[in-house]
Amino acid sequence: MSDDDMALPRAAAPAADRPIPSWAKKAPPKSNTDLRTPAKTTWHKGLAPHDPHDHARTIVENVIDAWYQSYGGSSIDIPIGTVAALALLRQPTEIGNGLADWILNRQPHELPQLFKEIYLGYWIKRPDLINRALRLHDWAWNPNPDTQQLHAVQAVTHRAINQGLLDLTGHDDPYMRAESDVLSPLLTGLRHKSDRKWRGEYHTPACVADLMVNMLVDKEFARPNLAIRDPAVGSGTMFRSVAQRLRDFDLNPHDYHWYGNDVDALAAACAAVNTIIWDLGPRAHIGCADSIALEDGGHAKTLAEAKDAFEERDKYVGTATAIVASRRAFRLLDELMETAAA
Numbered sequence: 304m305s306d307d308d309m310a311l312p313r314a315a316a317p318a319a320d321r322p323i324p325s326w327a328k329k330a331p332p333k334s335n336t337d338l339r340t341p342a343k344t345t346w347h348k349g350l351a352p353h354d355p356h357d358h359a360r361t362i363v364e365n366v367i368d369a370w371y372q373s374y375g376g377s378s379i380d381i382p383i384g385t386v387a388a389l390a391l392l393r394q395p396t397e398i399g400n401g402l403a404d405w406i407l408n409r410q411p412h413e414l415p416q417l418f419k420e421i422y423l424g425y426w427i428k429r430p431d432l433i434n435r436a437l438r439l440h441d442w443a444w445n446p447n448p449d450t451q452q453l454h455a456v457q458a459v460t461h462r463a464i465n466q467g468l469l470d471l472t473g474h475d476d477p478y479m480r481a482e483s484d485v486l487s488p489l490l491t492g493l494r495h496k497s498d499r500k501w502r503g504e505y506h507t508p509a510c511v512a513d514l515m516v517n518m519l520v521d522k523e524f525a526r527p528n529l530a531i532r533d534p535a536v537g538s539g540t541m542f543r544s545v546a547q548r549l550r551d552f553d554l555n556p557h558d559y560h561w562y563g564n565d566v567d568a569l570a571a572a573c574a575a576v577n578t579i580i581w582d583l584g585p586r587a588h589i590g591c592a593d594s595i596a597l598e599d600g601g602h603a604k605t606l607a608e609a610k611d612a613f614e615e616r617d618k619y620v621g622t623a624t625a626i627v628a629s630r631r632a633f634r635l636l637d638e639l640m641e642t643a644a645a
Contacts, residue, residue, distance in 0.1 A: 355471060355483035356509050362386075362466045363488040369462035370493070375455030379493040380569060382459045384439030386489055387576040388418040389463055391425060394473030402473070403464050411453035414460060415443040425579055430616040431609035435575035435589050438568050477582035478550050484509055486573040487538040506537045509544070516544040525549055527558040532602075534594035536563030538573035539581070546581055557584030564590040564601045 370382040394402045409417060422440045426433040433440075442448075474480050487506045507515075525548070533541050542563060546556045561583050565571045571591040578587045588609055592601030 358467060358471055359483040359485045360488055362463055362468050362471070362485055363492050365462045365466045366459050366489060367492050369458040370455055373451075373455035373458040375452055375459070376449075378442065378452075379490075380438050380572075381442050381452065381456060382493065383486065383489055383569070383573065384436075384442065385414075385418065385456050385459045386463050386468065387436070387439050387486060387573065388421045389460065389468055390472040390485060390580055391421050391576065392469065392473060393475060394469045395475070403469055407461060407464060409457075409460075411450075411457040412448075414453065414456050415445070415448060418443045426616065427620070429579060430612040432575040432578055432589060434608070434612045435591065436572040438572040439576065472580055477580075478547065481543050481547055481550075481581040484538055484540055484543055484577060486577060487540055490538060490570060490573055507540050509540055512540045512544040513547075516541070516548045520545060520548045522552045522554070525552060525554055525559075527554070528560065530560040530562065532561075532600070533563045534600050536565045536574045536589065537570050539563055539577040539589075542574075542583060542587075543577065543581055546583055555584075556582065557586070559584070559586065561587035562590070562600075562602055562605070563588075564592055564594050564605065566591070566593050 366382060366386060375382060389406070392402065394400075406417070418440060422433055422436070422443075468485065471483055471485065472480050487509075491506055531542070531545055533539075536542065542561060549556050549559070561578070563571075563574050563578075565574065568591050571589055575589045578589055588602075588605050590601040590605030590608075592604055594600040597604065
């Protein structure tokens with residue numbers, strides 16, 4: 304299953320119209336010179352074109368507000384995992400807002416199953432990255448979820464979608480999906496300032512990362528098979544900038560080796576999800592280790608863990624295939640016996 308196939312069916316029941324966010328409402332033009340033909344977009348209800356980084360920050364501010372206003376608690380992996388799961392979905396243009404409407408019609412108790420299916424769908428293709436992102440989706444498997452927390456998850460889901468998350472991350476084109484990073488400001492925004500300080504967690508702003516990459520990476524330097532490493536990858540902000548720079552040169556990120564590592568498991572989980580969203584390719588790996596303590600920055604450990612993840616996936620898929628084949632054989636046998644008896 305490819306990542307572009309991750310779309311859910313349209314709901315039969317129509318959803319109520321979603322209001323245009325206040326930040327997206329356009330002020331009336333001051334003169335005829337301000338009347339310009341808007342760029343073609345898929346933004347809901349004709350939202351005005353804007354800076355994708357500003358859009359991401361607006362989504363994050365609303366998500367954080369929804370989580371704490373709903374008394375979601377201190378488990379910040381839950382709202383981050385909710386937004387990450389939604390960001391993994393594609394919203395095909397032919398169904399319009401059908402996907403968003405379908406999700407908004409789900410009840411709180413239905414959302415964990417939805418998120419499990421999203422993550423499991425990607426686990427089939429990239430078990431190593433979904434395993435790395437375990438901190439973001441492990442909560443969805445809780446057999447006795449907290450009711451208040453589920454309502455907070457629903458509030459986060461509604462706020463993220465109504466603020467246009469799928470307009471940033473739902474594109475079929477990975478270039479469009481990689482125009483911003485929603486998970487970086489969400490992670491740092493949910494963490495307490497003192498927590499970030501003792502962790503030494505300071506994510507590079509997207510605009511700074513873009514500037515650095517534009518200065519350092521040119522087409523002559525960016526040769527295919529080049530290894531791109533970040534020993535303190537955070538949510539992958541530098542990788543996003545490099546991937547976009549390569550695409551600007553009509554180069555494919557799949558032709559490069561990517562290795563990101565972070566000592567913080569939650570940051571590494573965000574980087575793993577972003578690796579899928581931004582489509583860095585099959586040679587992209589995300590590790591969680593102390594880059595300073597390990598001689599190779601944890602590269603060998605990460606590759607070994609990835610190998611184990613693929614072997615585990617193959618084992619489970621093989622077992623499931625055998626079960627399906629057995630059930631088909633038994634059904635065929637039953638049909639033959641019924642025919643013989645007749």
